[in-house]
Amino acid sequence: MLRIYYKKDRRLAKETDLDELREIPMESMIWVDLQNPTAKEKATIETYFDIKYSSEEQSQEIESSSRFSEMEDELIINSNFLSIREKGFVYCPVSIIVEKGILFTYRDDDLKTFGESVKKIKASPASYSNGFQIFLTILETSIDQDADLIESLAKRIAELNQQLTLRKVSPDEEILIQISSFQNETMSLRENIIDKQRLISALMKSSIFPEEYMGVLRIMIKDISSLLEHNKFSFERLEYLQDTFMGFVNIEQNRIIKIFTVATVAFMPPTLIASIYGMNYKVMPELDWEYGYLFAITLMFISSAGTLIYFKKKNWL
Template sequence: MINLFYFNQSVLEKRKLSLADTKVPEGPVWIDLIEFTEQEKSMVETTFSIKLQTPQEQEEIESSSRFMELEDHLIINANFLHSSLSSYQPVSFYISKNYLITMHAKGLSSFDEFYKRSPAISAGKLDPLDIVVRLFELRIDLDADYTEDLTKAINLMSKKLTYKKQIKEDYLIGISELKEKAILLRENIIDKQRVLSALYKSSFVNKQYLHKINIFLEDIASLLDHTSFIFSRLDYLQNTYLGLINTQQNKIIKIFTIVTVIFLPPTLVASLYGMNFKFMPELDWKYGYPFAILLMILFSSTVLLYFKKRGWL
């Protein structure tokens, strides 16, 4: 699918290219390829006499592949997170003085939000680079929202462990999943920091955008600090969970130990009187059996009193 954006009476208007079209109409300021076919990609390449990025080139991690400044255009490859924080989507930006081309295999929240706002955007102040800056602004705002959502999830987990002291096996899995999401979020934010830093230094960028890009970089630095704090909290939660498990296991072992020690004296008494010696006066004694029972109770009670006095119970 190809979305086209035109200047129409001082506003940005969105149109969809129909399947019957064999060529991109003239005049669009932004060509957005989403869930596109190879035929649609070839159509755009033919119309503008350019070579667009392949999926492999979009996913390259080298700095030279993420940002390329050529004579008359820029090529930017960036990763945009999905709202589930489970994966990210590579997005390519082809920026020239007259038009912008973007490529992404699936829909993205930041692009959808821009589509909604496009009718209210004044086209008189808009150029291809302005669209890129606005998209990154929306993306950073969404990253901030994702960071806040992640913090709320951690707070909820922390309350269950710290106050309710609930210990369930799926909590450890939940903490690991939160860590994975935090890693993806941090990687995604660092990727934008690299791209925007390169964009800030580019001679292709007008001075009017430098101040806004610098603000974006400051926001990104704040988000990175917050993600570091998130990792610290997750490590603390994991240690708390493992500590609670160890405490619970120690209590169980303590119970078994106390029970074993309590029954050791009665076992000793029973063993003594279970020996088959010929001369054992208590065997023929009338009160021998009650005496043995009383001896067992006395020894067990003494052990219990001793444990209680030492604070082990």
């Protein structure tokens, strides 16, 4: 899908037809967005504007040289954006180029960040006159959404913590899996935020990025620092929650072991009595006694009950 945003009569217009590309004045264009484009759309854009989008392998590289580079009048940026799926967060690589004030983006996924950015742009189209402003809006929106994701994750962690503390849920395997899932989401968020931090730091050092927008980048750096602190707190809270979970598991195991121990000790006297009367000796007076069986059973019961009463008085039960 192709989207071309350009200035027209003090407003922003959008064109999606590739055949109309040459009808748009070059100086009016501010953003060319490719989302899962056809081979023809990608080749035409690269040829017409004399640019080269990064490959998927380059977009996923972690080296600084592959993530950010600048030439005489061109910024080449590779960044990952988070997308929420059923199985959690997924990294979606985006290739970004800023050349002569025009922003070029290439992605395969329909990212929420871009959709929200378009809404902001449409709400105040007169505020956007070049691709740098569009790019800043995308970064701001991405940071805002990271903040929302961190707050949502923190809320879910707090709910699980309350349920576990109030013993509304039992400490079983599902709880541990959920804690592990939250930890993975927290780490994914941190990696995504650090990626944005590295990108903005590189932009602040750039000789191409306009000086007039440096103030906005400084504010973003401060916002990112606060997000990293919040994210760190969430991770520490998960570690505390995991320790709490393991504590409840140990208590439950100790309770079970205690029950088996008490049961074993309580049945030791009856077992001893049964063993004595189970011996095969000829001279055993109780063998011919009319009440011998009842006596042995009563003796077993009294010895077992006496042991339990003794444990109860010692507060071992």
